[in-house]
Amino acid sequence: MGPLLSMEDGSVDFLELAPENWIGVGGRYAQGLNALGERFPFVMHGLSLDIGGPDPLDMNLLDGVADLISRFDVPIYSEHLSYCAAGGHLYDLLPIPFTAEAVQYVSDRINVVQDRLGMPLVLENASYYAQAHKDMDEATFIAAIVDETNCELxxxxxxxxxxxxxxxxxxxxxxxxxxxxxxxxxxxxxxxxxxxxxxxxxxxxxxxxxxxxxxxxxxxxxxxxxxxxxxxxxxxxxxxxxxxxxxxxxxxxxxxxxxxxxxx
Structure with a gap:
């Protein structure tokens, strides 16, 4: 955090936080984050929401995200259009099948997140290295989810x-x-x-x-x-x-x- 705190004002237009790294953090790290928040706007980019996974959404995580949004007036919370847990964390971002069933499943979960946070969820096109099954291409899959949820990208x-x-x-x-x-x-x-x-x-x-x-x-x-x-x-x-x-x-x-x- 030291190099960030030493940056001159205006060096960057904004900083991006991974909320999982900051939820519940106190002491000197929280003081440093507060100091950065006074000088630079924050957006948040999550790592473990698991929007496409089979496990229930982590509402405690969303509560922590909501707290950070409120504390720092964060205008954007983004996540990966992927899954990262199945009975426990997988510590990787894995592709969702590009299917109509997955569109509906993911859209339902996105709507839960958006209702809880009171703002659009912003989803990132994720990198992937194998694709198990699809009945549409990735861009069509993404467009269908946006159409269902009015989320952002x-x-x-x-x-x-x-x-x-x-x-x-x-x-x-x-x-x-x-x-x-x-x-x-x-x-x-x-x-x-x-x-x-x-x-x-x-x-x-x-x-x-x-x-x-x-x-x-x-x-x-x-x-x-x-x-x-x-x-x-x-x-x-x-x-x-x-x-x-x-x-x-x-x-x-x-x-x-x-x-x-x-x-x-």
């Missing part, structure tokens, strides 16, 4: 790239098939090259040029929405991370300039 650009390489589809075609008016914000991150045709979403390295290019294309479709740089380990110096944050801002500036030119 977190467009993870790196996940689009990783899945496109791993599963052999065109990333822009996938983005274009999504219900783009539902996109609330974006993620961008680095990944690991296991092989030429196998990429692993790790958040442990720099963003590569094809993903930066895909971010430009995403902005052309949804606008320069708030965009988070994800980095979970192998942290470089803060100066290096802020250089990548500046690349996001540069991409947003380019989008704004193109939009102005188009209106002339």
């Amino acid at each position: 977190l467009l993870d650009v790196n996940n689009v790239y990783v899945n496109a390489v791993n599963h052999g589809y065109e990333p822009l075609a996938f983005i274009d098939a999504l219900p783009l008016p539902a996109v609330r914000y974006l993620h961008i991150a680095g990944h690991y090259d296991e092989a030429e045709d196998l990429k692993v979403d790790t958040h442990g390295t720099d963003v590569i040029d094809p993903v930066w290019a895909l971010l430009d294309e995403a902005y052309a479709r949804v606008g320069a929405l708030p965009t988070l740089l994800e980095r979970d380990f192998n942290f470089p110096a803060m100066e290096m991370l802020l250089q990548e944050v500046q690349r996001i801002r540069d991409a947003q500036i380019r989008y704004a300039a193109r939009s102005e030119e188009a209106q002339v």
Whole structure:
């Protein structure tokens, strides 16, 4: 937390919290979080809601999320469109079958969450490496859930790239098939090259040029929405991370300039 507390005001536009790491935390860590909350807006991105899993929703977790939302006036709570528990935590994010039955099951659970929190749940397109069963494609599955629930979307650009390489589809075609008016914000991150045709979403390295290019294309479709740089380990110096944050801002500036030119 020290490097974050030492950042100058305005270094980043917002910070993203994993609520599971902060629910019930006190002492100096809570003091540090409060200090950050006084200087930077927060959004929350959960890890264990298990929106697609067979276990009952964890209402105690939702109570903790609601408390953090209230404490820090958090405008966005996002989660992964995946499952991560079945009789206990699996410690991974696994794909939901792309079926009509799953659309209804997940939608019912989303509505419970939205009713409890009094705000839309924002769902991220997750990376996945195997798909057990489907009777529709992923974009159609996501669109059906949005239609059923009026939830919103977190467009993870790196996940689009990783899945496109791993599963052999065109990333822009996938983005274009999504219900783009539902996109609330974006993620961008680095990944690991296991092989030429196998990429692993790790958040442990720099963003590569094809993903930066895909971010430009995403902005052309949804606008320069708030965009988070994800980095979970192998942290470089803060100066290096802020250089990548500046690349996001540069991409947003380019989008704004193109939009102005188009209106002339």
